[in-house]
Amino acid sequence: MPEGPSIVILKEFVKELNVEGQTIRKVTGTADLDIKRMQNQKIITFKTWGKHFLICFKDFTLRIHLMMFGSYRINSHKESKPKIGFQFENAEINFYTCAANYIEGNLNEVYDWTADIMGKKWNTKNTIEKLKKEPQAMVCDVLLDQQIFAGAGNIIKNEVLYRTKIQPQSNIRALPAKKLKELVEETKNYAFDFLKWKKANTLKKHWEVYSKKVCPQHHKVTKQELGKNKRVSYYCEKCQKQYN
DNA sequence: AAGGATGTTGCCTG
DNA sequence: TCAGGCAACATCCT
Numbered sequence: 001m002p003e004g005p006s007i008v009i010l011k012e013f014v015k016e017l018n019v020e021g022q023t024i025r026k027v028t029g030t031a032d033l034d035i036k037r038m039q040n041q042k043i044i045t046f047k048t049w050g051k052h053f054l055i056c057f058k059d060f061t062l063r064i065h066l067m068m069f070g071s072y073r074i075n076s077h078k079e080s081k082p083k084i085g086f087q088f089e090n091a092e093i094n095f096y097t098c099a100a101n102y103i104e105g106n107l108n109e110v111y112d113w114t115a116d117i118m119g120k121k122w123n124t125k126n127t128i129e130k131l132k133k134e135p136q137a138m139v140c141d142v143l144l145d146q147q148i149f150a151g152a153g154n155i156i157k158n159e160v161l162y163r164t165k166i167q168p169q170s171n172i173r174a175l176p177a178k179k180l181k182e183l184v185e186e187t188k189n190y191a192f193d194f195l196k197w198k199k200a201n202t203l204k205k206h207w208e209v210y211s212k213k214v215c216p217q218h219h220k221v222t223k224q225e226l227g228k229n230k231r232v233s234y235y236c237e238k239c240q241k242q243y244n
Numbered sequence: 245a246a247g248g249a250t251g252t253t254g255c256c257t258g
Numbered sequence: 259t260c261a262g263g264c265a266a267c268a269t270c271c272t
Contacts, residue, residue, distance in 0.1 A: 003251095051250090051252095232248095
């Protein structure tokens, strides 16, 4: 489910319900949280930041993270009890297998909106500045750093590195300025391609290295756990260059 | 059909 | 003491 673009799709679906400004009739669920707090409260709006789905109330916000296995149903439900579910006068939203937490006060004090790769305030220059502060970092690590590329996940990481022809172990400091800029710009470009393909149900079809055995040039794809986080990197040793 | 994976947190250990 | 490692969470696809 996750990665930023999928959360944007969730937000778009939810906004179509036109429940912003409406009062929640009933909140149900197994979440370890004071869920009754939201009952009879008016929803101001829905937002996203990276992989976070945000339900905003007057003085607080509910943050939902779908993690690896999360799912949701709109105007329907699964057989299992939702982790958290909302009933409106004419609509229903249910979330399963997610992490839910309250954020108190002003969201702008919690979130750096310029970090969200799907957001309006995201910008190349700002992101390059952040990257330059971590010259020793590997590109496979920074692409998963939510403070820099909020919303990027392992699919985006691998596909962007293939597009930009950079091997995942490369260090930031070793990338020529032009290449660094390309890396940053392509992350946003790929994220929006991801959004478009996900909506069309054709995302997997467009994978060039992620979960693939061969790249589009018919070279063998290397699969390796790399970086601080030991997440899997898929890359082509022939098409992608190692910088260091 | 067992194994792996689009993610993150927090506990345990050396 | 604290950073790093790793389990936990929980579901669906291959």
